[in-house]
Amino acid sequence: MRELALAPETAAFLRREIRHARGREVLFVARVTSDRRVVDPQVLARGDRGKVLAATRFAPPGSLVVHNHPSGVLEPSEADLAIAHALHEEGYGFAIIDNDATELYVVVEPPRPVVPIDPDEVEALLAPGGPLAARHPAYEDRPGQRAYARRIAEVLNTGGVALLEAGTGTGKTFGYLVPLVQWARANSQRVLVATHTIPLQEQLVQKDIPAVLGALGGELRAVLLKGRRNYVSLRRLEQAAAQALSLLPDEHQAQITALLDWSRRTGDGTLSDLPFQPHPDVWDEVASDTDLCLRSRCPHFQRCFYQRARRLAFAADVVVVNHALLLSHFALQKDGGQVIPDAPVLVLDEAHNLEYVATEHLAEAVSRAGLLRRLRRLEHRNRGLLPTLQRSVDRLAAGNDLFATAVHRLVSDRLRPALAPAGEAAGRLFGAIEDLLAQRHQPLLPLDDAFFASRDHAFIEEAGRTLREALGRLVTGLRELERHLEVAEADDAWAGLRLEVRGALHRLAAMHRALLAALDPAEDGPPRVRWAELRRERGEDDRPRTNVLLVAAPVAVAEALHDLVTSGRRAAVLTSATLTVAGRFDFLRERLGVPGGAVTDVFPSPFDFARQACLFVPTDLPVPTGGEEDEHRIAAVADAVLDVTEASRGGVFVLFTSYRDLRAVAARLRTVLPGPVLVQGEAPRSRLLAEFRRSGDAVLLGTASFWEGVDVPGEALRALVIARLPFRVPSDPVVAARTAALEAEGRDAFRDYLLPYAALRLRQGVGRLVRTRTDRGVLVVLDPRLVTRSYGATLLASLPPDLPVRRGPWESLRREISAFYACVS
Ligand code: SF4
Incomplete structure (x- = not known):
């Protein structure tokens, strides 16, 4: 996005007027031309920024309000950010200059008429023979991806909110990046992408966005902005080093020395670039923090990693953040603060997690x-x-x-x-x-x-x-x-x-x-x-x-999320591989406060589940009760996992809903299995996954965080076992409060909350098995309720429609599973 620039005669006028005011603050208003020059300046007011909103009534909307910082430091103050926000709501932009009018810092550009993008062109960019196909040797034509990208282009053109589900393997990330990039270019407007996790953000900025830009050509700046406490503060680090003897116990002082050394070499000064895990007390002493920042008075201000990331974000066309930072920004914005630059277009990836993240964040x-x-x-x-x-x-x-x-x-x-x-x-x-x-x-x-x-x-x-x-x-x-x-x-x-x-x-x-x-x-x-x-x-x-x-x-976060996606936005796309329950969006639409009239659409997975996978549900295993008799069930689960492992020769993921079950099954497997049994909690998740990929015949047991975000394409993963249907525990206080709130409205909390939640979770879990068109494997749900209870129909209707389902006594399913692998090998 080409930056706005002062025309020479504008700069001369501003300089002259600031001199007349003896260097004090002057407020100007100016016009922005189509080639992004700032022209025709006039003085709006002298010495009082408070008058700015009243004074703009003499200027047409679309104008740029400019004022000088006599200090020469162009960093917007909190008051500036509040004014910029209010002005933008009224249709004006806001910028800061130094007293010599040599530098222009645009806090927010004036809103401009929308330039629609062509959905046909967006689709063609992703089609065979298009620039992405030409550039990437592993390119696969994905009609669902093209339709998804087209729908996003349409939403950006019309504005509003959309809930778009793109099944596993659709190519969701490129599907939203292509229309976003086209939009940012056509409108010279910043776009914002928010994801749940830092690894996905890093992948977007380091891999996916450069790949899209490389194929489409042209210049756009993409920046990753992490939560502030991820960045080291150079001033605090220097201070901690100087005061280490009186500030920290002896055992932590070596870490301060190592941090000092690292701070001279690191690229972005964030925790993920740090080669060791600092002690929380040490990081607490050196992390960047709003309360502890000297801002423009800091001697490290120009070099500061956080301030630099923030400056880059304010100058960027595509800004990538995580959900938590977006929520912090939104909370601060209400008080006039600003962490993330304004962006009229937002894509919220992994949107199925939003209710959970917002609850945690607002607690x-x-x-x-x-x-x-x-x-x-x-x-x-x-x-x-x-x-x-x-x-x-x-x-x-x-x-x-x-x-x-x-x-x-x-x-x-x-x-x-x-x-x-x-x-x-x-x-x-x-x-x-x-x-x-x-x-x-x-x-x-x-x-x-x-x-x-x-x-x-x-x-x-x-x-x-x-x-x-x-x-x-x-x-x-x-x-x-x-x-x-x-x-x-x-x-x-x-x-x-x-x-x-x-x-x-x-x-x-x-x-x-x-x-x-x-x-x-x-x-x-x-x-x-x-x-x-x-x-x-x-x-x-x-x-x-x-x-x-x-x-x-908070019991309910829907209202806060509604404001988050609609306030100050032209368009917001909430997307994920799992947004629907039995083909309907009602559940998340309500939980996430998605406004009525939002566009909804499903772009199914391109995988051939009928050929690539098969779901087995034994009808004769014990039903989970949560009581003492559950021990029989755990033993049966362990035996079934052993059977599956024997048939598949390892390469098995087992997903649990409780650590207790996980530990019991792990103990039993370890007494019998010769191959590696990898257990969540015994090593970091990334190490367990790396070991699982490397080994080829391991069994990996995981709970919560392994149900999603785990990507093991290819041979290493050949079977997925789900020990129990992933219903939320009714005694969990948040669940209890939410179910009670629904019942107080006369609704059926099981049907309207517990069941749809379990359906989304089950789909997330199932999504781990088939990651590419060539993956094949069996899926085993060791919970008979999936086929014996009436609600099982809703859960099954939420799984891929062409996934074959076999039900019956375990003995006969066991033979079918062996036959499946015999036919694969
Ligand atoms: S500008 Fe703030 S965060 Fe950056 S080094 Fe200085 S005090 Fe730390």
């Missing part, structure tokens, strides 16, 4: 490990932020004894003594919750009316109040400390310390709010579901540990 949570880590960061064995601050005060206060004394007093008399009681109160509260969960043999405790009315509640409430009071004292003290440092901030040396105090303050205040939201919620506001949870995780020393969390999450 408030506080954990024992997180809170204790925050407290340790303030002080632990005479190291941390507070001791560092006290040491710095004497050095930096330069004879200002009153100031130094006030800071010392506040830190020594109020803050440091408040840390131990806060830690003890946290230990008591989270310990009591852990005991309660252990007594009930449950990993989750809903904090619902029944809990608040129970005897257990009294102690938890008391411990919660004590912790809130202890945190409240810390928050008040840190706020006062921040104010002290603000006064001293005339000296730049203080700025970094003040930001660290502010960061600590904001985090503790957020934990304080989360405690309140979970244990003592306000009566008003949108409905929230609250629970306590015990998680088994790996500690910072890599040893297993238990963590306890308190969470308050």
Whole structure:
């Protein structure tokens, strides 16, 4: 996208007027020509940016409002971003210049009339004989991909929201990139792509977008913008290195040295480029963070990895982000902030995950490990932020004894003594919750009316109040400390310390709010579901540990998601390989708040499932109950997996819905199987998958994250076993709250929520098996309910229509499975 440029006579006019105003702020309005020059400037107002919205009534929509930053730093302030947003809504663009009018920073361009793209041309670009076919030797004609790309081109032309399902193997990514690139070019407009995971974003920017651009020719800039805390802050890293001795324990200091070394070589300064996994406390000390950023006052501002990525994103034509960053941006935008540049066109890939991501993102949570880590960061064995601050005060206060004394007093008399009681109160509260969960043999405790009315509640409430009071004292003290440092901030040396105090303050205040939201919620506001949870995780020393969390999450996120996709957008395409249930979009349309009138369409998988796969469902295996008798079922599942492994000679994925089942089956398989049994949780997912691909005869057992996003094309994967239908657990607090909300409306929560969710999940799981036109394999669902219960029809109707289904006693299916492989080999 060619950038807007000041015509020479415009620059001369702006310069002259700024000189007349003695370098103070002047607001101009100008016209943008079709060859993207800024001409015909006029003065709108002098010295008061607040007048800008009123003053634009004298300028036609489509004009560009320009104002100068006397500092010469063209980075838009939060106020600038808020004005830019409001102006754009009214039809104007907004830009910043320096006082010499030599540089122009366009915050947002004026909206322009739409230039439609030609759907025939879009289709032809993907067709045999087209530029993509010519460029890529492995090109395959995919009529579904062409139809999908055509439909996206039509949606971009008409505007609005679309839900488009593109089955496995359709070539979805190129299918949306081609019309997006054509649109960005024709309209000189930025487009935004949001995906669920960083690996997919990296693949888009490093592989797929360059491939499309290489084939279509011409210049477009594509940029990946990750969440801010993925980037190292050079200023914080420098500060951590200087203060490492007083800030961090000895064992972490080598990591700071390694980070310093890496920061001189890294390309993008993000965690995924780092060759080692930093300790969370170390990364916390050096990560880029809104609260801890000096922005244009930072000596590293020009080199800063995050600021550079942001500048590139604001100058880019295609910006790739993840769902979580998009949600953060949207929340900040409401307060006038801006993380991602404006883009009128959005493609949300992996959209089936949006409800989950939004729920997680909009939830408030506080954990024992997180809170204790925050407290340790303030002080632990005479190291941390507070001791560092006290040491710095004497050095930096330069004879200002009153100031130094006030800071010392506040830190020594109020803050440091408040840390131990806060830690003890946290230990008591989270310990009591852990005991309660252990007594009930449950990993989750809903904090619902029944809990608040129970005897257990009294102690938890008391411990919660004590912790809130202890945190409240810390928050008040840190706020006062921040104010002290603000006064001293005339000296730049203080700025970094003040930001660290502010960061600590904001985090503790957020934990304080989360405690309140979970244990003592306000009566008003949108409905929230609250629970306590015990998680088994790996500690910072890599040893297993238990963590306890308190969470308050929104029951419904549809309204927030509706605003996310519609607000300020011309067109939004929500896409995924799994959006429909039994061929209908109703479920996700409702859950994601998709507006009525949205375009919906399905582009089926091109794979020949009748030839490539077969689904086997035994009718004589035990039905899952969740009770003690489930042990028979687990033994039967393990035996069936052994049978499938023997028939396929390994290359088997087994998907579970619970770790308990997974561990039990893994233990049994290991006593019998000679080949590798790879188990989720025993190594990182990427290593397990690499080992599975390499081995060729392994069995891989996984739960949640293995149901989707796993791509093992070819011979390595020859059989997929699903141990149990993936219904959500009704006792999960979010599920319970959502089903209760539906029942309160007089609806059938099983039919309208649990069943469609299971259907989408099952399709995701099944989608792991056939990844190319030559893949062949069997799919085994070891849960008879798929064919014996009436709802099984909905689940089966959600699978590929030509997938053959065999049902019957396991003994006979076992022979059929062996025959399948005999015929493949
Ligand atoms: S500009 Fe902000 S994020 Fe970048 S190095 Fe400076 S303080 Fe850190």
